[in-house]
Amino acid sequence: MRIGVVAYQGSFEEHALAVKRVFEKIGKGEVIPVKRPKDLDVDALIIPGGESTTIGQVAQRMGLLEPLREKVIQGIPVLGTCAGAIMLSKDVIDAKVGKKSQPLIGVMDSAVVRNYYGRQRESFEATLDLSEIEGGKERFVFIRAPAITKVWGKAKPLASLNEVIVMAEENQILATTFHPELSGSTTIHEYFVRMVKK
Numbered sequence: 719m720r721i722g723v724v725a726y727q728g729s730f731e732e733h734a735l736a737v738k739r740v741f742e743k744i745g746k747g748e749v750i751p752v753k754r755p756k757d758l759d760v761d762a763l764i765i766p767g768g769e770s771t772t773i774g775q776v777a778q779r780m781g782l783l784e785p786l787r788e789k790v791i792q793g794i795p796v797l798g799t800c801a802g803a804i805m806l807s808k809d810v811i812d813a814k815v816g817k818k819s820q821p822l823i824g825v826m827d828s829a830v831v832r833n834y835y836g837r838q839r840e841s842f843e844a845t846l847d848l849s850e851i852e853g854g855k856e857r858f859v860f861i862r863a864p865a866i867t868k869v870w871g872k873a874k875p876l877a878s879l880n881e882v883i884v885m886a887e888e889n890q891i892l893a894t895t896f897h898p899e900l901s902g903s904t905t906i907h908e909y910f911v912r913m914v915k916k
């Protein structure tokens with residue numbers, strides 16, 4: 719199994735490490751940094767947290783955005799965390815400035831509000847109940863996190879925090895508003911690898 723991690727900006731190295739830890743457990747697998755369309759020869763993709771405007775603009779400039787969107791539409795499994803979840807969502811607004819145009823993949827039936835938690839709580843830790851993906855209660859970090867304010871169609875919520883959706887999936891798309899790659903736990907990455915195997 720080859721998992722590609724979009725590697726322009728943000729926490730792509732931490733994602734690569736988390737995936738490598740899962741691959742060590744199951745005995746095989748390769749992590750590929752994805753920067754150009756030619757890097758897209760992979761079985762699954764991760765779009766990391768960072769700054770969604772930056773990741774989107776660089777992806778557009780590198781000619782990656784269109785082929786990436788094509789791949790996701792064709793059904794490649796994809797995990798988007800934080801900025802990655804923003805990139806995947808169809809409906810994106812910023813908590814402060816509202817609608818603002820930015821390059822997106824825009825395929826998931828979800829509405830996202832960027833920087834939802836505002837200034838005081840720009841970054842915080844919270845305990846999440848992962849029972850929907852056969853996990854327990856774990857602590858995760860939220861960094862200037864968005865919120866998934868709505869899902870529709872085939873998208874369904876997998877975890878919430880104070881009634882705000884923090885993890886959702888739609889077919890082979892998995893989105894989290896928090897940073898599983900910074901938690902030291904590999905529960906989310908293991909779940910994603912199981913999705914890829916299906």
Ligand SMILES: NC(=O)CC[C@H](N)C(=O)O
Nearest residue numbers: 767768769770800801862
């Ligand atoms: N940690 C993150 O990925 C933050 C996301 C960032 N606030 C954005 O809107 O793109």
